[in-house]
Amino acid sequence: MKAIRILAVIFAALILAQPVFAETLNGAGATFPYPVYSAWAFEYSKVTGTRLNYQSIGSGGGQRQISSRTVDFGASDAPLKPGKLAEHKLLQFPAVIGGVVPVINIKGIKEGQLRLSPQALCGIFLGTVKKWNDKSIGSLNPSLILPDANITVVRRSDGSGTTAIFTTYLAGVCPAWKQKVGAGKAVKWPAGTGGKGNEGVANYVKRLKNSIGYVEFAYAKQNKLNYISLQNGSGKFVAPTFESFKAAAAGGGFDPNKDFYLWLVNAPGEGSWPIAGATFILLASEQVEQNKKVVKFFDWAYQSGDMTAERLVYVPLPKSLKDKVKTYWRSKGIY
Amino acid sequence: MQDRKSADIIFHGITAIAAFSVLFVILGVLFVLVKESYPSIGRFGFFRFIATNDWNPVTGNFGAAAALFGTAVTTALALIIAVPVAIGIAVFVTEVAPPFLKGPVGVAIELLAAIPSIVYGMWGLFTLVPIMSEYIEPALQGTMGRLPLIGILFEGTPLGIDLLTSSIILSIMIIPFTASISRDAFNLTPPLVKESAYATGATKWEVIWDVVIPYSKVGVFGGIILSLGRALGETMAVAFVLGNNHQITSSLLDTATTITVALANEFTEADTDIYLSSLFNLALILFIMSFIILALSKLMLAWAGRKSDR
Numbered sequence: 001m002k003a004i005r006i007l008a009v010i011f012a013a014l015i016l017a018q019p020v021f022a023e024t025l026n027g028a029g030a031t032f033p034y035p036v037y038s039a040w041a042f043e044y045s046k047v048t049g050t051r052l053n054y055q056s057i058g059s060g061g062g063q064r065q066i067s068s069r070t071v072d073f074g075a076s077d078a079p080l081k082p083g084k085l086a087e088h089k090l091l092q093f094p095a096v097i098g099g100v101v102p103v104i105n106i107k108g109i110k111e112g113q114l115r116l117s118p119q120a121l122c123g124i125f126l127g128t129v130k131k132w133n134d135k136s137i138g139s140l141n142p143s144l145i146l147p148d149a150n151i152t153v154v155r156r157s158d159g160s161g162t163t164a165i166f167t168t169y170l171a172g173v174c175p176a177w178k179q180k181v182g183a184g185k186a187v188k189w190p191a192g193t194g195g196k197g198n199e200g201v202a203n204y205v206k207r208l209k210n211s212i213g214y215v216e217f218a219y220a221k222q223n224k225l226n227y228i229s230l231q232n233g234s235g236k237f238v239a240p241t242f243e244s245f246k247a248a249a250a251g252g253g254f255d256p257n258k259d260f261y262l263w264l265v266n267a268p269g270e271g272s273w274p275i276a277g278a279t280f281i282l283l284a285s286e287q288v289e290q291n292k293k294v295v296k297f298f299d300w301a302y303q304s305g306d307m308t309a310e311r312l313v314y315v316p317l318p319k320s321l322k323d324k325v326k327t328y329w330r331s332k333g334i335y
Numbered sequence: 336m337q338d339r340k341s342a343d344i345i346f347h348g349i350t351a352i353a354a355f356s357v358l359f360v361i362l363g364v365l366f367v368l369v370k371e372s373y374p375s376i377g378r379f380g381f382f383r384f385i386a387t388n389d390w391n392p393v394t395g396n397f398g399a400a401a402a403l404f405g406t407a408v409t410t411a412l413a414l415i416i417a418v419p420v421a422i423g424i425a426v427f428v429t430e431v432a433p434p435f436l437k438g439p440v441g442v443a444i445e446l447l448a449a450i451p452s453i454v455y456g457m458w459g460l461f462t463l464v465p466i467m468s469e470y471i472e473p474a475l476q477g478t479m480g481r482l483p484l485i486g487i488l489f490e491g492t493p494l495g496i497d498l499l500t501s502s503i504i505l506s507i508m509i510i511p512f513t514a515s516i517s518r519d520a521f522n523l524t525p526p527l528v529k530e531s532a533y534a535t536g537a538t539k540w541e542v543i544w545d546v547v548i549p550y551s552k553v554g555v556f557g558g559i560i561l562s563l564g565r566a567l568g569e570t571m572a573v574a575f576v577l578g579n580n581h582q583i584t585s586s587l588l589d590t591a592t593t594i595t596v597a598l599a600n601e602f603t604e605a606d607t608d609i610y611l612s613s614l615f616n617l618a619l620i621l622f623i624m625s626f627i628i629l630a631l632s633k634l635m636l637a638w639a640g641r642k643s644d645r
Contacts, residue, residue, distance in 0.1 A: 058603030078606075152492070157579030159392070159604025182393035185604045193496055193590050194578040196600060200460075207465060208494060 025293055028055040029062020029075030032161050032216060033096055033279045036314045037075070040301045043308065052297060059161050059185065066090060066282045073294045074282035077161020078185065079261045089285045091332055092259040093325045094278035095298060097249045097315035099264075100166045101240045101275070103225040104212045105205050106132065106147065110226070112239040115140045117231045118274070122174035124151055124212060126181075127191030132210060140231075147210060154204045154213035157194025159186035165277035166214050169265035173274075217245065218313040232274040233266050240273050245315040248276035254321055256328040278317075283334075291334040299326070299335070365622065372616035374609060384616060390581035390597075392605075397613035399620055401581040405593040406621070408498055409573065410566045412587075413505035418559055420506070421513035422548075425555075428514075429521040430543055441518070448511035455572040459504040464576055467503075468495030472588055475499075490586040499587040501573040508572055509562035516561065520554025521547050553639055560632040567625055570595035594621045 022045075027037070034056035041052035057065075059076040066074030067088040075095070085092055102121060104114055116124075120136045123129030129136055133146040156163045164185045171178040181187050195201040198219045205213040205225065217240055220227050229237040238244045251269035254260045264276040281298065283291045301309075302325075306316040317325070329335035375384065379397065387398020428440050472493030480489035491497075524547045532546045548555070578590025579600045592600075594617045605611040 060604045060606040063606065150492070152494070158600035159606075161604075184393045185606055186392040186601055186610075188389075188391040188393065188581070193494055194580055194600075195496075196575050196579070200575060203460070204494075204496070207468075 023050040023293070025050065025052045025073070025290075025297065026055075026071045027052065027062075027073045027075060027281075027294075028057050028065045028071045029282075030059045030077045030161055030279055031056040032077050032098060033075060033314070035218075036096055036305075036309050036312050039308050039312060040297075040305045043305070044297055044300055047300070050293070050297070058159070059164075060159070063282065066284060069284050069287070072283075072287070072290045075279065076282060077277065077279050078164045079263070079278070079280050080259075080282070081261055082259050085259050085282075091283040091285050091291070091328075091334075092261070092280050093298075093328055094254065094260055094317060094321065095281050095301070096309055097245055097264070097276060097278050097317060099217045099240070099245055099248070099273055099276035099315075100162055100169070100214050101217050101220040101225075101227045102212060102214045102230065103202070103205050103220055103227050105208060105226060106210055109144060112227060112229050113141075113144060114228045115231070115237045116228050118170075118173035121230070122170055122177050125153060125155070125170065125189075125191065126174075126177060127153070128176075149210040152208050152211035153192030154195055154201050154208070154211055155189050155192040156186075156201060157196050160197075161185065161277070161279070162198060162214070162216050163187065165263070165265060165275060168263045169275045172263075172266050217315075221313045230274055232270075232272055233268060234270045234272075236270055238271060238273055242310065242315060244271055244273035245276050246318060248272040248274075249278070249315060249321060250318045252276075252278075252321075254278075254324060256324050256331070260325070260328070276315075285332070288334060291332075295329050295334050299329075302326075368615055368619040368622055372612055372619045375612035375616040378609060379613075379616075384613075385620065388581075388583055392601075392607070392610050395607060395609050397609070397616075399594070399617055401583050402592050402594045402597050402617055403620070404583045405498070405577070405591040405596070406567065406624075408587075408591070409502050409505055409577075409593055410563065412498070412502035413509060413566045414559070414563060416502065416506035417510045417562060418513055421510045421558070421562070422517055422555065424510070424514040425517035425521055426543055426547075428518050430539065430547070441515075444511050444514050447507070448515075452508065452569060453571040455504055455508055456575045459500065459572060460575040463504060464495035464500055466495075467497075467500045468493050472497075472499065476588070487585050488587045491588045493588050494590075496576055496578045496590055497586075497588045498577070498584075498591050501577045501593075502587075504572050504576065505566050505569055508569060509566050512561040512565060513555070513558040516558030517551070517555045520551035520558070523554070524550045553636060556632070556636065556639070560629070563628065563632075564625060567621065567628070568595060570599045574599040594618070 034054065037054045041054065045051045059078055062074035062076050063080065065071045080092060116137065117140055120129060120140065123136060130150060131148060132151055133148050138146055164183065167183040167187050171183040181190060193204065195204045198215045201213040202215050202219050202223050202225060205211050215225065220240065227240050229239050231237050247269045248264055248267035251267040251272050252262055252264045254262050264278055266274050267276060283294060302322045309316045326335060375397065379387065385399050385403065388400035389396050389398045390401060424444060428437055432440060472495065476489045476493060480486050529542055529546060532542045573593060574596050577592060577596050579592045579596050580590035581592050584591055597617060598614055602614055605614055
């Protein structure tokens, strides 16, 4: 009996003791921005002592977790429409820009040399353009020798924000794609082999001759993949560079009144890369105190995180967009 | 005396709790699967979902036929490759090998079972797939691909990411189960029976084929069922090398999908409710399928047991 009494006292003491832990913010969602969020979190904790715990479970998971309020913020590559945001009482703003780059593997053709139009790209992924020396590709590249070989299409086997951005772009420029396939994180692909993750697609394109696939900008740059030059809305052929992504971000019409709901594909501007996309942060609108802390983190990231983002091959938001986001935060009372 | 009786009661209680907790967990899993797949069953109908060959996340139309086809083909092909090899290993270790080899070969087989399945998947993706696409599959296409009926199995561009490669990886994974259990079963053959056979002039091969294997039929069959169960549920080994293409195809050199591959690839990003519910529906189908196959095999073992008792 004496032993039980002593145990009870120790147990009560443990429960009542309030140890002081470092402040931790919890987030979950998209896998695409995970490297930059964790780099920012590391530096932020050195500056302020507040830690950030981010679980990259996928955009779908991020949306579900913030809707059920199990995390402080969710992250999603696909923006939610204002109706959906109102239904789950969420706030939304963009954090960083990335995008999709079609990559190829053709012997003798170097980075940026191959020019494709939206229609040619569409035809390739629809399976209607079957060979590399097809007229639709050849007419855009008179100076290149294109092989008389079948195009091996590589796409994603898993659902992802990368696919969402790419298929939204194709549905926007190509009525046949919109009607036959549509846009989404996972679609019923009419052609091609599936690789798991950006790594899977990059791996297959590197190995398979005369192949084409699509990967995130960061993957294309870091793995030195052979990217194409794509014709944008203004008719110019642009290569995927920091400049062309920043041009797309600046040209895009992000509207705070619509909670920044925007697919950044086909952004206006002569130098804009046509397949850009922002990745978004979702907040629970009633958790004002938590939101202030999350906003403080992203405000710091906007101010001091640009170099880190660029080092990891992400495109920071242009200043005009950052100002719009800050006004949005102020209007919601969390800044 | 009182202490020993109460110790017995406590012992019985603890073991009963352990046994029933397993039952509760299985029932709990079944309950969750049914609850989460209910929207999908309601929209598509249980049997129509199994028969539909369509998987379109954009329009929200789902059907399990392609995934079931892939599961069936990869499992069957893996068993066809693995069972003869495993029985061969067991025969080698028990009857043919010199004593100093029995130990190391046995340990090597157990080690094969200990390799995590994602390591198999990575090895498959980086090592086996290039070998298949550059050497083995073109060779198969050139030889067996030319035969009249079998040739259909080898059509298409050999990319290495297909049913054949996945089946080979699966077969390597399931060999250890059949091999160890068969080895133990073969060792149970009474030496008296074997020696009697040798005494009547039988060769080593005749003893193995006509005495040892028939004697251990039941054990070997049990090992095959274990391998079958593993092959049905294997996820990460094939998730990377099958391509997750929801289609029913006649060529082994084509991408496809299985229930587990579809779940591994699509679960995290399933954004609509009907999509998630259809994935749960796939899981429910796999659960029921494994249960039925296990039950059937138990029945067959019982029937075979009764026959041999006569």
